[in-house]
Amino acid sequence: MLKMLLDPMGGIVLTNDGHAILREIEVAHPAAKSMIELSRTQDEEVGDGTTTVIILAGEMLAQALPQLERNIHPVVIISAYKRALADALEIIQDISVPVDVNDDKQMYSLISASIGTKFVSRWSDLMCSLALQAVRTVTHDIGGGKKEVDIKRYARVEKIPGGEIEDSRVLDGVMLNKDITHPKMRRRIEHPRIVLLDCTLEYKKGESQTNIEISKEEDWNRILQIEEEQVKAMCDAIIAVKPDLVITEKGVSGTVHPGTNDESIRQHY
Template structure:
């Protein structure tokens, strides 16, 4: 079974080139094709895509980023579109489907402008002006949010995962995401916060149990067991020493060769080895740790000394896990046991214990006093379901992080896009010359989000979109009527500000980023007027350098 391949070949493969209008048309077609693939993945009634990987495994998801990551495309413009969803995912963690659909639609709307013989530079200038105005409109309609109000935060995060597989466990997922983000957030100074989800909030998936058993641990979990059976498996308030060096005999720099002529020499070599390991262990024992965790190996002899001193050791822990333990327990990772001091010992952990889940042993470092790193333990019936839950949880944590960074919200359900479309349409009258056409094109392209939501919910796009446009056009001020959007479940027009309704609000950061990324990428692709495929090395005949004499 092959990975899904969407082949959009251009005739650049033979070393020919496409230039001018032909190259632009080719790019626009490619971008539209990518957008069409995931158009049905927007909203709560989104369809799923089944992807087959080369190993025969399957992925069932409606997460735009996960789908595009698995797709293989041949066309350079299509590749650049797929790169967009990755940018969006890394930057704000949500809105990956929106950004692709928007970029595809903006490029599609640019096609008539090119046919009117408007120069691409004029179109790009108009697009950039429309982007500035669109961001101003979004800023106008955004409302502040209290990030310490759990109920408000839950409503916000559930809007991001309401369209996903985990929506039925919405409250649990919101709880996990919010707790994880609050745990890893660190005040760098003033109001500046560092929230590094990728590095310090690790998701561990263990098949088995029920989804309701998932939890955020106040500490770190590792898939490790102790190195020696007589070491302690449970320690309360352990003193932890973290190492980045092996507790093994250190061989010579260039793996020194030794020739032995007498039996005593061999015993002397073993003695030196033993002395070196003993010196290492003595340096550790002097610091009186209860637990030693190293990223490298621990020799049998070192284990013997450790057991005698009643110290538990874990070996070959991943560097990323070691960093998390350091952050959670307040320990410092040491490069050499001889340079370690008592200030490097971590005492922030309340409990170390090893327990068996399923067939494997897991180490838990929990009850940390002030953990700035955490592990999210996910349980569920199968690997595929756990993978999908992890993808959805990543989006939920992204939303929580964005709101803590920029505590302002925009109405969801296509309301923001419609407000931008109507606002740009009004401002288009003040744009002079032919630039007015491409400026209006951005306004029309914005309507693709509410239209797609209506289509995916099975309603009539023309009738409902007209109603929505009328609602937004009623108020002269963008703030008054901007909260009217589409209920993704029924496809009807509703007021997002109504507390009795679905009340879908999204972070300002996600909305602003998706519009910025979409417009910028459309401008980038419009600027291309030549696609040249380089010849492969096989086609270059003659000796290296083409046989030209120097």
């Protein structure tokens, strides 16, 4: 059953995931913070069982309370929990069974056990296929017959408004959800030549660092012309390498002054 939450910013969250609910809660008690941190760690390391781990931890704390009331030192209680942990790990080793990660049927069975409690359980087959395909896409060998799967760095879930859940798919590459800035821009580019920039594509604004004295109207026009020349010089430098796609992490000038060639340059992309 889905729960509806209202976050402090006024947003509405519909979920039945324990971690999604706990991370919206603001608490000050150290023990409560530790429980929320425990749920976050479970979600990052395993991806499922966040509610179970909270219930289990709460029950362990409840069992420790009578021992504290009997004046048993917390160190003694913790040492008993550590012994229980060692015993549990031995039992897990005995009852565990090997898993063939190349067996799709066996992997679907494991993934569906996690997805079955989520909202997307009605699309279980599709979600199992997407999850398995995404993990295999980001899997790489690290030597010694070992493989590493870092889904936090290399796998992202991008949500796009519209469409149906059945339209979901795995993209083997980088997705940039951006709109075109000119109708003549190409909608499809195969094998693009990409330029990555860490600098701004704007003219440098003097603002408070520059003093300008204007005595006639032509001086103001010259100031605008200098701005245009800086933008055009940057565009010419980019066009010189003939890129199909330009990506910058800084700002991009959207100003087009009358008479500038910036608009024709923008049509180039």
